[in-house]
Amino acid sequence: MESLKAMEEVDAENMCQLCNSIRSKYVCPRCNISYCSVSCYKSPNHSDCSEEFYKGNVQEWLAAEGTDPEAKNEMMEILKRINQQDDEFDDCVDESDGDSDEEESLSDRLAMVDLDNPDELWAKLLPEEKQEFLELIKSGDVAKLVPEWEPWWEDKHPMPKVRFADDNSEPEYKSKCPKIRTVPEFSHLTKTEPSPQVYFNLINVLASYSITARYMNGDFSELPREAATILINISKNLSSNAIFNDLESAVESVNQCIIDCPWITLEPDSKRVLQMTNDVTWILEGPNEEEPFFYAKAALSEAIEIMCAAKNFKETRRRGKFSSAFPEPTEASPLASKSTLNKCMKKLEYYLSWTDKHLSAYRIK
Template sequence: MSEGPSKENNSRLCGICEETTSKYCCPRCDIFYCSLDCYKSEKHSECSEDFYRDCINEELASHNVDEESKHKMIDILKRMKDGDELDDIPEVEELDSDDDEGIDLQERIKDLNLDDADAVWNALTEDEKNEFQTMLDQGDVGAIMPQWEPWWMYRKQDKLVEEVTELNEEEDALKKCPQIKIVPELSSLTKVQPSPAIKFNIANVLASYAFIMRYFNGEVEPIEGVTYFLDICINLSSNANFEEPAVAVESVAQRCLQSEMIETDEASLDVMKYDIYLLLQGPSEQNKMYYCKAALSDLINILTAAKDISKKTKTHTKPNKGTFSKKFPDHEKSDWNKLDGSKIKGIIKKVEYYLSYIQSSGLDLA
């Protein structure tokens, strides 16, 4: 008994061409048909056009599209009626009403001041803002940023016989370092014998510099960078002295953990301690103090830039907070505007003194 209906269905002819066995059933008029050509044929045109029109209207209703997008959909409908090829029909996403979605991010921000966080934030689409918020909540923002590699990572291995390529490698490594500043000879700065603590105080400064450079991924904004730097370097911020190198470095680690501005972990602090080792080793045994001198020179540049900016903005007005600043209040620290230009000037003199000391006496922390 079950073979009868099956045989009847298989032998049913197409209700449009009445020549070929039907394979499909129209969802509107329930007519059986064999192919797309028959479905779109003149005999079935009224039903098929109504069906396409309903589909288009439903799609338009589900998207808040503009007039241009509506005209595109109407054009598609007309072409369906005329039997034109429709391989180039745009995907539904292209008809989204959010115009920014179809514009590349680079194009949207090319004329913006990238230091203006609120302007950049307003240029993002809602999806991009939500994605950023999600990454921030999960701590994954660093994953989209290229990792900065410190210039002090190179170290030439000591060999009895050196190859020419190894000499070239060291030269290339030195070119990546900050330019070493010229400072007066130590003997011209003071006739007093420096305290033994000076070596350990310099270690405190170098550890703070190394941490800040990595913390800002190699791109330090002067005012912000100096504020963070002085928060963890108590030798320069409060004239603290140290009697052991380990204590001088550990002081920086503890200040980082206690800081209200800095978010870090033990792994990052271990990296900082290894960075100090590399800075003290230098690029080679013959050029051992080069990295220390380059680091102090770079620190002088950052401090000088912060002093100049602070001098230009003696009267600070409270900026109007935009959407980004309100949403992420930690982005803008009021303490950044509290830098004392005269104090920074004194700190610069002290770092220059440290640099002069290294040039004349080296930095043996043993």
């Protein structure tokens, strides 16, 4: 009897907190209330929370994607597919309705829309489109409709077996990588012999850079301050001068920072450490044996560029009626200060100079 009573108590704890009749399957990411289905999630008792959370995400996503030359076409495809996709929570979806008229109407409505302005786009959507678009943003499925960025460091470019003496052309892979910055010679930066831990500290920074690049889908140009803040916060070496003694702890530290950080919206992933380890390995191996440090220098150079862009960034985004009703994405966490950005730039320049002078003595262990 006691066992049965305990089971009943466990079941009661797992019931949907909105209808109190069905076992909960999901948890609201904003208020942590447990719910069983999209119907409960949309219920009046929960609408204030869901609207505020989703609209904030919509504004952030639209602002990040809006200036891409191909963004209008991508947005059109996303909105068209919204009307074609099954609702993951509902069993019944009427797929018999033709969508040609809907797509034509949608095209007409968005024909003159400025995708730089999330308020203007939002005003053009029908109520059901707004709701479904919000759900698509929340579920993360919107990323499936946008081409996934392919990291440049995954490409290997074997040295050609034959090379003409007068061939001074730059290898094609260099045009796909961040431009390498010029930094002072290492001997000009310090006369002190660097400790072996510098290598593992560098790994911590490179792992943080790789996850930031993937998180931003390879594009830092529109949100450099957010990118810099993420990069600094998930690298303990950059944020608090942590010292690492091996590859495993250097990479695991980044993973733990991601887990502990409430404003980095990455789902728990058991494969993330492996992915970061692979990323670091590929970066440190370089494109080929002739230039094994090129990718490491390119990654560090872009990290410096992110800090520089963040420091010099001037906000030009407009705040309309819809946008002003909700907080900016970065209000959840303070952006890195200029003094912090300057400090991190100096450290990254140190690592870039160190890479030229000392990286050849190390290998992934």
